[in-house]
Amino acid sequence: MFKRIDHIAFIVKDLAKSIYFYEEHFGFKKYYEHDVPVPAIEKIAYLKLGDTVLELIHMPKGPTNQGFHFCLESENFTADYTRLKNAGIPVTTEPHPTGAREPREEGWRRVVFEGLDGESIEFRG
Template structure:
């Protein structure tokens, strides 16, 4: 059976801006980058946070943004601190903080919020 999500992928227009965003505001670290044999793709970059991997496909000439409805979710160990840090950094909020139902024990008082990343991708976090 499947064990876990290996990585989450989305397109970005500005590789350096996206790497800086995910490292500075969300704690990811770039660990691998490579060229690919497709004309529209300049590079593929991998960033890691614990066991979570983001794969950024750098398509500088792509006129679209991340797929509508796509998002990924991070678990926060200090919801208010993380929310205020991103809010104070001027990162746009898509969905204001609100309570969510517990999926399993320990999540009873969790809340969720959704921010917007540099290419329109939705970044949810819960905690």
């Protein structure tokens, strides 16, 4: 049976800018990049944060990621929120309480920021 999601993939218009964005603001690190023999896709880059992997599909003329989101868990919600807000990353949903799906999540809040290509970046903690 399956045991976990291996990676989450989405389209980016500017690969270098997106790699910098996720490394600088969210702590991901690029660990692999390759060309793709498909006309619409220029490259694919993989970034890692712990066991979480993002696959950035470089499609300069591709569609936007409207309606797509992923969620990160924060160790320090207030500090992470303040740092990203001060960096000028647009907030689409302000911080608010969120329901606990399990006991360790009691008292958590959630917030949603907008990524460079329309993706929503939620975090909870």
